[in-house]
Amino acid sequence: MCLAVPLKILSVDGDMAEAGIKTTRVRISIALTPGIGIGDWVLVHAGFAIHSIEEKQALETLELLEELDEFNRQQDNGGPSHR
Amino acid sequence: MNSTDSKIMVGRLIDNISNYFQDKTVNIMEVCGTHTHVIGKSGLRQLLPENIRLVSGPGCPVCVTHDWEIDAYLGLAKTKDIIITTFGDLMRVPGSNGSLIQARQEGAEVEVVYSPLEALSIAQANPLKEVVFLGVGFETTSPGVAISIIKAKQNKIDNFSVFPMHKVVVPALEALLIDPEIKIDGFILPGHVSTIIGCEPYEFISVVHGKSGVITGFEPIDILQGISMILEQINRGVSEIEIQYLSGVVPKGNSSAREAVNRVFKPESAWWRGLGYLPESGLGVREAYSSYDAKAKFGVNIIKKELSHNNSICACGDIIKGKKTPDQCMLFRSACTPSSPVGPCMVSSEGTCAAYYYYEAYREDVYE
Numbered sequence: 001m002c003l004a005v006p007l008k009i010l011s012v013d014g015d016m017a018e019a020g021i022k023t024t025r026v027r028i029s030i031a032l033t034p035g036i037g038i039g040d041w042v043l044v045h046a047g048f049a050i051h052s053i054e055e056k057q058a059l060e061t062l063e064l065l066e067e068l069d070e071f072n073r074q075q076d077n078g079g080p081s082h083r
Numbered sequence: 084m085n086s087t088d089s090k091i092m093v094g095r096l097i098d099n100i101s102n103y104f105q106d107k108t109v110n111i112m113e114v115c116g117t118h119t120h121v122i123g124k125s126g127l128r129q130l131l132p133e134n135i136r137l138v139s140g141p142g143c144p145v146c147v148t149h150d151w152e153i154d155a156y157l158g159l160a161k162t163k164d165i166i167i168t169t170f171g172d173l174m175r176v177p178g179s180n181g182s183l184i185q186a187r188q189e190g191a192e193v194e195v196v197y198s199p200l201e202a203l204s205i206a207q208a209n210p211l212k213e214v215v216f217l218g219v220g221f222e223t224t225s226p227g228v229a230i231s232i233i234k235a236k237q238n239k240i241d242n243f244s245v246f247p248m249h250k251v252v253v254p255a256l257e258a259l260l261i262d263p264e265i266k267i268d269g270f271i272l273p274g275h276v277s278t279i280i281g282c283e284p285y286e287f288i289s290v291v292h293g294k295s296g297v298i299t300g301f302e303p304i305d306i307l308q309g310i311s312m313i314l315e316q317i318n319r320g321v322s323e324i325e326i327q328y329l330s331g332v333v334p335k336g337n338s339s340a341r342e343a344v345n346r347v348f349k350p351e352s353a354w355w356r357g358l359g360y361l362p363e364s365g366l367g368v369r370e371a372y373s374s375y376d377a378k379a380k381f382g383v384n385i386i387k388k389e390l391s392h393n394n395s396i397c398a399c400g401d402i403i404k405g406k407k408t409p410d411q412c413m414l415f416r417s418a419c420t421p422s423s424p425v426g427p428c429m430v431s432s433e434g435t436c437a438a439y440y441y442y443e444a445y446r447e448d449v450y451e
């Protein structure tokens with residue numbers, strides 16, 4: 001119900017961070033994951049890091065997400081899904 | 084794991100699952116809409132032996148949002164100088180009189196955002212307007228919304244508010260477990276809700292009701308492993324809460340996230356589609372943050388009115404409880420399709436009706 005996407009933290013500015021994969025960059029909040037730093041992988045849901053994860057698992061999860069993403073595009077939901 | 088390894092693993096897990104209880108039906112509910120979606124897409128339902136039935140549950144936040152709540156925010160969207168901000172999947176959900184998309188076509192200001200923090204930025208950029216964020220979602224989503232409200236207060240962004248419709252998963256599971264018509268032997272518990280709440284809130288499932296629960300990840304292999312773990316418990320005659328999704332969940336959950344939620348929100352009774360009015364199953368805004376509560380700020384009342392004809396035929400309510408499958412709804416694939424949805428279960432990519440529409444062959448064997 002509440003899908004979270006793995007992203008790598010690239011820079012940190014207070015409780016905000018820039019995170020990304022490949023060429024995608026997003027600004028996220030790290031207010032819910034104290035102690036997270038540059039180079040860490042986190043699960044991100046609706047603009048908030050909610051959990052830190054291992055890089056290997058992050059990369060495995062990304063494969064699944066690409067498939068789900070393709071489905072959501074097909075559906076033309078009028079915008080991104082929050083899960 | 085490469086794809087050959089995955090295939091071998093899937094085969095092994097299915098063999099393992101097939102060894103259990105050939106003479107007995109086991110009903111396993113996948114609570115989470117993302118699980119429903121992955122099960123549909125990967126065809127797991129068809130791969131499993133007939134006696135192991137996967138039943139979809141109430142874990143699609145858009146689907147459990149009540150018609151009365153939908154009509155209330157649609158009414159607010161039509162108010163002058165209000166910008167509604169929302170996650171995209173609410174856009175097409177029909178109320179008794181149109182959807183947000185239609186409201187926008189008729190002149191309402193509606194913006195799709197990826198995060199509640201984006202809604203906060205829109206409020207900062209539009210100081211002469213009121214920006215209302217539609218707070219829909221379970222425990223995974225509510226912490227971020229809480230942080231947005233805390234930030235709005237800290238930065239004195241007073242033209243921002245949240246229309247609170249958040250739901251809490253555990254009371255819904257409790258309602259399903261005490262319903263004598265619903266027979267569930269075990270739960271595939273939601274991965275990312277559990278990232279926040281951990282294991283403890285689910286203990287009643289095993290302790291009070293003697294059922295199994297496995298917090299499960301989102302790959303098809305994870306789900307098969309989750310099912311195997313539930314069957315193994317039943318086989319051993321035990322009921323426990325276990326974690327299959329070890330990479331995403333720790334037993335104590337995320338305490339920072341729970342603290343943010345507790346600071347801003349308090350448990351409140353809430354209306355659920357299908358499940359009705361459940362005590363402490365929603366989140367209301369605490370007094371200290373009441374000026375960020377759109378319901379209070381704009382005096383929105385939830386009006387309990389009769390549903391329109393098609394909305395009253397829509398079986399979403401029973402589907403959310405696992406009592407019906409979409410093909411038992413007379414509107415499924417005829418009057419109700421993803422391009423012209425009657426109910427939210429067809430709108431959301433996580434809705435059971437959408438998952439069946441796209442992925443599941445027509446099935447006669449329904450949940451009894």
Ligand code: SF4
Pocket residue numbers: 396397398399402409412413414415416419420424425426427428429430436
């Ligand atoms: S098929 Fe459409 S009308 Fe029927 S239950 Fe699903 S969403 Fe409701």
